[in-house]
Amino acid sequence: xxxxxxxxxxxAAARANATQMPIPDSDRLADIANFGSDPGNLRARHxxxxxxxxxxxxxxxxxxxTQNAAGYDHGSGWSTLADRHxxxxxxxxxxxxxxxxxCFNWFAADDIARDQGETLSIRQMIAHMIAxxxxxPTRVFVNGLSAGGAMTMVMLATxxxxxxxxxxxxxxPYGTATSVGAALQRMRGSGLPEQAALAQLAxxxxxxxxRWPRLSVWHGTTDQTVAPDNMExxxxxxxxxxxxxxxxxxxxxxNGQERRRWIGPRGAVQIEAYSIAGLGHGTPIDPVGxxxxxxxxxxxLPAGICSTRHIAASWGIADGVGRNVEPRRAPPPPRVAxxxxxxxxxxxxxxxxLRAAGLMR
Numbered sequence: 001x002x003x004x005x006x007x008x009x010x011x012a013a014a015r016a017n018a019t020q021m022p023i024p025d026s027d028r029l030a031d032i033a034n035f036g037s038d039p040g041n042l043r044a045r046h047x048x049x050x051x052x053x054x055x056x057x058x059x060x061x062x063x064x065x066t067q068n069a070a071g072y073d074h075g076s077g078w079s080t081l082a083d084r085h086x087x088x089x090x091x092x093x094x095x096x097x098x099x100x101x102x103c104f105n106w107f108a109a110d111d112i113a114r115d116q117g118e119t120l121s122i123r124q125m126i127a128h129m130i131a132x133x134x135x136x137p138t139r140v141f142v143n144g145l146s147a148g149g150a151m152t153m154v155m156l157a158t159x160x161x162x163x164x165x166x167x168x169x170x171x172x173p174y175g176t177a178t179s180v181g182a183a184l185q186r187m188r189g190s191g192l193p194e195q196a197a198l199a200q201l202a203x204x205x206x207x208x209x210x211r212w213p214r215l216s217v218w219h220g221t222t223d224q225t226v227a228p229d230n231m232e233x234x235x236x237x238x239x240x241x242x243x244x245x246x247x248x249x250x251x252x253x254x255n256g257q258e259r260r261r262w263i264g265p266r267g268a269v270q271i272e273a274y275s276i277a278g279l280g281h282g283t284p285i286d287p288v289g290x291x292x293x294x295x296x297x298x299x300x301l302p303a304g305i306c307s308t309r310h311i312a313a314s315w316g317i318a319d320g321v322g323r324n325v326e327p328r329r330a331p332p333p334p335r336v337a338x339x340x341x342x343x344x345x346x347x348x349x350x351x352x353x354l355r356a357a358g359l360m361r
Contacts, residue, residue: 027070028079029091036124040117043093044125045069049083054134057087057317060126062144062151064170064283064299065103069093072145075300076283076308077293085318090129092122106150106172107183114158114206118151123159141315143167143216145283145299146226150174153234156213157205167216167311169283170226173233175201189227198233199240212242214264215271216314218307220279228275235262235273242270255289255305272314279303 032044059082063072069091073079082089094102104111104118111117130137140163144152149171156166157174176193177183185191193201215238219231239246242264249260257276264270276284284303285294293306312318 029070029073029089032125032128035128036121038121038124040111040119040121041095041098042118042121042125043069043095044128045091045093046129047073047079047082047089047091048133049079049086049088052086052088052133055136056133057139057141057315058090058126058129058133058135059087059312059317060090060092060122060140060142060155062092062104062122062142062148063094063102064144064146064148065101067102067145067148067299071297072148072300075295075297076285077295077306078308081293081308081312081318085312087317088129088133088135090125092118092125103147104144104151106147106154107177107179109178112154112158112175112178119154119158122151122155123162126162139164139315139317141165141167141317143169143311144171145169146171146281153237156215157202160206160209160212163213165214165216165315167218167307167314168234169218169307170220170223170281171217171234172226172230173198173201173237174205176233186230187226189229192229192233195236195240195246198237202237202241212238212270214269214314216311217271217273218276218284218311219274220276220281220284220301220303222278223281225281231273231275235260235271238271244270254310255286257303257305269314274305274307274310276303276305283307 029045029047032046035044059078061072061078063069073091078089094104096102099105106112112119126140129135142152142155142163143166149168152166152168153171153174156163172186177186217231217234219228221228236246239262244262244264249262252259254274257274260273261269262271279301282299282301284305284307285296285300286292286304286306287294287296287302289304291306291309293308294300296302309318310320313320
């Protein structure tokens with residue numbers, strides 16, 4: 001597990017690299033104006049494929065730190081997949097005025113509560129898309145990377161009735177950080193609550209829904225920015241609110257990568273978790289393989305598996321790719337245990353690094 005100073009250094013390096021990120025040749029997204037009161041001061045962008053028909057699904061995509069909507073779309077291949085399958089895309093985009101590193105503020109109390117801040121802005125964008133494009137309101141999905149993955153968990157917890165499914169890539173569980181210091185500790189995998197406390201955080205975020213959204217979780221095994229312990233915490237949080245035992249995981253492989261699945265009381269897969277061997281911090285893509293998707297760029301990492309297509313297939317809005325080995329039973333991963341939280345200095349050097357990393361306004 002990286003130390004605090006190392007974590008700060010990596011985040012500051014990401015900030016420095018932001019200006020070097022390639023700009024796609026063409027921006028396929030269009031802006032949405034006047035979608036609501038926008039208390040979170042977010043930009044709204046969207047993509048409607050040719051031949052789009054009323055009643056189609058909507059996929060909400062939340063970019064990571066140092067990224068923007070157009071770059072993430074180019075790297076992940078979401079709009080290309082939308083062209084093939086006819087669903088609409090919504091891309092909320094963070095403004096540098098809110099966060100200098102373009103991170104969604106997943107650790108700010110005013111931005112992660114139902115009907116407040118950035119959370120409400122995204123909710124207003126979705127309502128606008130449903131009304132203007134006659135989206136099927138029962139097929140709205142959300143996914144994101146890193147800070148966008150953490151914000152995905154915020155949206156699933158605060159508006160569970162709105163979404164049919166979600167996907168989190170290298171993200172963090174809901175409600176575990178409401179300060180900069182706590183955010184850094186959780187990113188390192190330190191101080192994550194036990195399962196019961198994780199579940200209570202999600203249950204307290206919104207009225208209990210008739211059905212919790214299904215969830216796909218992806219994480220690289222060598223991620224040094226957001227520790228893989230966060231994937232286990234996300235799975236534990238979502239399993240608990242649905243009354244699913246962590247011990248009941250089904251194990252197999254997809255494109256050579258380990259996958260675990262948990263079946264809900266209705267007999268459908270409610271949670272799946274992909275551990276991508278040797279992958280660092282970023283979205284797994286496959287620009288040249290079977291079912292190719294995406295383009296390699298910072299935080300968009302060739303991994304021989306296309307997370308974009310597999311996520312869409314898990315929601316039933318795209319065709320699947322890849323072969324699985326025979327299912328096998330294996331011991332479940334260790335349950336998330338509480339860890340002591342280390343003291344976070346407020347010295348000037350750390351404050352400067354936090355600002356550079358986009359974790360301090």
